[in-house]
Each structure stands twice: as structure tokens, then as C-alpha cells.
Amino acid sequence: MTDLRYSPLDAEHRALGARMVPFGGWEMPIQYTGVLEEHRACREGAVVFDVSHLGSVRVHGAGAFATLQWAFTNDLDRIRPGKAQYTHLLDEDDAHVVDDIIVWWLAPGEFMVMPNASNTAPLLDAIGEAAVFRGGGECEIADITAQRAVLAVQGPDARARLASIDPQWAAVERFGVAPASFAGERGWVAGTGYTGEDGVELEIPRSVAATVWRRLLDAGITPAGLGARDTLRLEAGLPLHGHELGEGITSLQAGLGWVVRFDKGEFRGSDVLAAERDRGVTRKLRGLAVDGRQVPREGYSVQAPGGVEAGAEPIGTVTSGNFSPSLGHSIALAFLPPDIADGAAVEIDVRGRPVGATVTGLPFIRR
Numbered sequence: 001m002t003d004l005r006y007s008p009l010d011a012e013h014r015a016l017g018a019r020m021v022p023f024g025g026w027e028m029p030i031q032y033t034g035v036l037e038e039h040r041a042c043r044e045g046a047v048v049f050d051v052s053h054l055g056s057v058r059v060h061g062a063g064a065f066a067t068l069q070w071a072f073t074n075d076l077d078r079i080r081p082g083k084a085q086y087t088h089l090l091d092e093d094d095a096h097v098v099d100d101i102i103v104w105w106l107a108p109g110e111f112m113v114m115p116n117a118s119n120t121a122p123l124l125d126a127i128g129e130a131a132v133f134r135g136g137g138e139c140e141i142a143d144i145t146a147q148r149a150v151l152a153v154q155g156p157d158a159r160a161r162l163a164s165i166d167p168q169w170a171a172v173e174r175f176g177v178a179p180a181s182f183a184g185e186r187g188w189v190a191g192t193g194y195t196g197e198d199g200v201e202l203e204i205p206r207s208v209a210a211t212v213w214r215r216l217l218d219a220g221i222t223p224a225g226l227g228a229r230d231t232l233r234l235e236a237g238l239p240l241h242g243h244e245l246g247e248g249i250t251s252l253q254a255g256l257g258w259v260v261r262f263d264k265g266e267f268r269g270s271d272v273l274a275a276e277r278d279r280g281v282t283r284k285l286r287g288l289a290v291d292g293r294q295v296p297r298e299g300y301s302v303q304a305p306g307g308v309e310a311g312a313e314p315i316g317t318v319t320s321g322n323f324s325p326s327l328g329h330s331i332a333l334a335f336l337p338p339d340i341a342d343g344a345a346v347e348i349d350v351r352g353r354p355v356g357a358t359v360t361g362l363p364f365i366r367r
Contacts, residue, residue, distance in 0.1 A: 007052040008149045008209040024117025026053040031225040038228035039325045046155035047224035055120035060110040063137030070134035075261035084175045090269030097245040104177045116241045149209035154199035161219045183208035196236025237362030243319045255285045283335040290330035291356040296321035301349045308354035
């Protein structure tokens with residue numbers, strides 16, 4: 001663990017008594033007072049997550065647009081400067097999702113690409129390759145992750161609390177991007193997040209990150225750890241790389257076909273993914289509303305009713321599961337045959353014991 005990276009706010013978290021854990025190559029806070037309390041604070045008020053473990057890759061120059069347009073699945077022509085877009089980076093050989101990414105279009109010819117914690121290196125390789133062979137113009141690529149902190153302020157009261165500090169931080173619209181001033185230093189604010197709630201993400205120069213963090217807490221925004229972020233994203237039906245996305249999993253299998261724009265022309269992995277589209281997927285990500293509080297874990301098999309006791313072949317596999325504080329019972333995501341209808345009864349093999357569940361559409365919680 002000696003090569004772990006640390007957030008610019010590491011000392012702030014420790015001073016608050018946060019429980020720190022390794023995550024994606026970083027040591028990050030998993031909780032402060034408790035996952036359930038922090039989860040509810042996000043659903044009912046406003047919380048702040050330190051998500052500085054995410055990557056920040058600046059891509060700019062005359063060839064930046066063409067480079068990213070070929071590297072990713074979504075179509076940048078559908079947005080404009082001052083907007084953000086969710087997209088996927090695919091493997092060229094089998095079209096699995098190497099990473100799911102948010103792109104902030106900062107200004108003409110200038111983008112911020114934000115990969116997951118452990119995927120910055122493969123992203124840099126892919127963008128570099130795209131710039132050389134597909135960019136069609138000058139393109140500079142810089143990993144600026146170490147130069148900033150990223151804070152996600154989320155919840156129904158997030159914008160009101162932010163406005164008490166600086167109205168410009170709260171004014172950015174959903175999936176908008178705007179420049180911002182943080183303690184006299186230049187940064188960015190975007191109307192993005194990973195909780196299913198309204199809110200923004202702040203990219204703050206490292207030198208003033210602690211100052212901004214303290215201002216947020218002084219405004220009544222509750223610090224929350226990655227434990228609550230995971231239960232929140234699960235209720236919102238949002239995929240987590242390494243669980244619902246990653247090796248062997250395509251965008252279409254994950255139920256995220258809307259993020260793929262075949263009509264924009266060729267992109268990395270497009271031929272392989274188009275072939276899967278034409279023949280049809282053999283599995284698809286679905287929600288499971290579990291009977292009771294028993295938590296189904298990643299890798300647990302899903303069976304037709306009676307299948308666990310009969311020793312039948314599984315029909316699917318759980319990818320993520322947890323207790324839902326909002327619903328009062330456990331929920332899970334699982335890959336299942338694509339023809340299973342919402343409302344179908346299934347059971348989960350929990351260490352040889354069947355636990356009932358109902359197939360459901362996503363998200364579990366709609367805000």
C-alpha cells in the first residue's frame with residue numbers, strides 16, 4: 001500500500017475522524033459518522049464528497065474535437081462548449097467498456113476528460129493513439145489530476161447551500177460547465193454527479209482546496225464518504241466500473257445503448273459493437289428488488305424460482321448489491337437473460353439459501 005495516492009484534502013478528512021480505505025489506488029474516506037446517516041443527508045439535504053481520486057485529463061488544440069469524437073462512443077456534436085457529456089471508451093478488440101467517462105467541454109478546442117480512478121493510464125494511451133491517427137490536427141494531452149481537487153456537492157439543498165457561498169457555483173445548469181473562482185483561483189464547476197440527486201462538481205486548484213472544503217462545511221453541507229456514494233448510485237441504478245462495466249461487458253449489455261451513437265460514424269470499437277447490436281445481446285443489466293434486508297453480494301448467482309434447492313444452472317449473476325436506506329430493503333444489479341420481464345420472480349443463491357427477488361426496471365429511486 002506504500003504507492004497509494006492521497007487527496008489534497010487528506011488531512012481534512014483525518015481531522016474529522018473519517019475512516020480511510022484504499023480505493024482505486026488512492027486512500028479515500030469511506031465514511032465519517034456512518035453510511036446510513038450520510039446517505040440520508042444526501043437524499044434530504046446536502047452533502048459533499050471528495051472525489052479527487054477521479055482523473056482529470058485536459059485535451060486541447062485544433063485536433064481535440066476529432067480526437068475525442070473518434071475515441072469515445074457518444075457524439076460531441078450533440079453538445080457544445082459549456083456542456084458536459086457522459087460517454088464510454090471501448091476496447092478495440094471486443095468492445096468491452098474500458099471506462100465510462102464524463103467529458104467537460106470547457107471552451108472551443110478545450111476539453112476536460114474525467115476517467116475513473118484506476119483508468120487514467122489506459123485513457124491517456126487511447127487518447128494519445130486517437131490524436132496521432134484520427135485527430136487531424138494539433139492536440140495536447142495533459143494529466144492534471146495532481147494539480148486539483150474535485151468535490152461533488154449533492155442533494156436537494158445543494159444549490160441553496162452553495163449559493164450562500166458563491167451564487168455562481170450554484171447557477172450552473174444540469175450538465176452545464178462554467179468557469180468559477182475559488183478563493184481567488186480559477187477552476188470549474190459542472191452540473192454533474194453520481195447520486196441521482198441534483199448537484200454540482202467543483203474542480204478546485206489544489207492550493208485552495210482546503211479553504212473551499214471548510215467553507216462548504218461551514219455552510220451546513222455534510223461531509224460524506226464513498227460508502228454512501230455507493231448506496232446512492234445503486235439506488236439510482238448507475239453502473240460502477242469493475243462491477244457493471246469492465247472486462248467482458250459492453251455498453252449494450254449494460255443497458256446503456258443511449259450512450260452509443262452509431263450514426264456519428266466510425267469510433268473506437270464501433271465495428272465489434274455494431275455486430276453485437278445486429279445479432280442481439282445475450283444478457284442485460286437489470287434491477288432486483290430483494291425480499292428483506294439480506295444483502296446479495298457481487299458474484300452471487302440468480303436462479304429461476306426453485307432453482308437454488310434444485311441445483312439448477314444459474315440464469316444470471318449479481319454485480320452489485322446493498323441495503324437500500326430509502327426503500328428499507330436490499331436491492332441489487334444483475335446480468336440476466338434479455339427476455340425476462342419486469343415483475344418476474346427470481347431467487348438469489350445466498351450461500352446455498354434461496355432469497356426471493358423481483359426483476360425491476362432502473363432506477364430504483366427516481367428523483
